[in-house]
Amino acid sequence: AQSVAQPEDQVNVAEGNPLTVKCTYSVSGNPYLFWYVQYPNRGLQFLLKYITGDNLVKGSYGFEAEFNKSQTSFHLKKPSALVSDSALYFCAVRDSLGTPLVFGKGTRLSVIA
Amino acid sequence: GAVVSQHPSRVICKSGTSVKIECRSLDFQATTMFWYRQFPKQSLMLMATSNEGSKATYEQGVEKDKFLINHASLTLSTLTVTSAHPEDSSFYICSLRGGTDTQYFGPGTRLTVL
Numbered sequence: 001a002q003s004v005a006q007p008e009d010q011v012n013v014a015e016g017n018p019l020t021v022k023c024t025y026s027v028s029g030n031p032y033l034f035w036y037v038q039y040p041n042r043g044l045q046f047l048l049k050y051i052t053g054d055n056l057v058k059g060s061y062g063f064e065a066e067f068n069k070s071q072t073s074f075h076l077k078k079p080s081a082l083v084s085d086s087a088l089y090f091c092a093v094r095d096s097l098g099t100p101l102v103f104g105k106g107t108r109l110s111v112i113a
Numbered sequence: 114g115a116v117v118s119q120h121p122s123r124v125i126c127k128s129g130t131s132v133k134i135e136c137r138s139l140d141f142q143a144t145t146m147f148w149y150r151q152f153p154k155q156s157l158m159l160m161a162t163s164n165e166g167s168k169a170t171y172e173q174g175v176e177k178d179k180f181l182i183n184h185a186s187l188t189l190s191t192l193t194v195t196s197a198h199p200e201d202s203s204f205y206i207c208s209l210r211g212g213t214d215t216q217y218f219g220p221g222t223r224l225t226v227l
Binding site: 032034036041042043044045046049051090092098100101102103104105106 | 117119147155156157159162204206208210214215216217218219220221223
């Protein structure tokens with residue numbers, strides 16, 4: 001069975017600084033990896049995904065993530081954080097057989113002006 | 114990506130009543146939709162997979178008689194919480210998988226049972 005770990009409940013970063021939100025996964029076979037963002041009382045918005053190809057994936061709003069197979073990680077990054085990036089971020093994984101997404105517990109990002 | 118709507122966005126009901134939540138795909142025909150539940154400050158937990166024209170597949174621990182799912186067409190799935198109780202209060206989110214392996218999510222429905 002697949003699983004996702006987001007080791008940090010909260011990440012605080014100053015505006016303009018780079019940010020990283022960590023994610024590690026476990027899945028049988030090749031992983032399909034996703035990042036979503038959730039604002040208060042809203043559904044999830046898709047940020048980016050890794051299916052195959054380049055290990056560095058670029059997504060919406062300047063976010064990117066790097067797939068590292070040996071470390072089974074898919075950390076979310078952004079070179080320069082904005083206050084508006086403050087939200088709840090979820091990493092998710094599924095296998096290649098079409099199973100539903102399994103989510104990490106989420107990491108709350110707070111960007112301080 | 115696919116556009117997913119949910120109705121209602123918020124509902125407050127009395128204990129013992131039933132509540133129906135609709136999930137619509139506005140621009141994609143989805144043979145499969147997913148229903149998730151999210152408690153405050155927690156992650157999304159998959160409740161069931163809704164299949165058009167057939168019975169839903171429920172995750173372990175989810176009562177199928179409590180949470181009725183009907184996938185009536187390729188663009189509509191409904192979740193009915195029957196005989197709701199305060200512990201059913203939660204944020205319910207539907208999702209569908211678009212043609213590019215990406216799952217898209219509705220805006221969610223906040224259910225409060227008094």
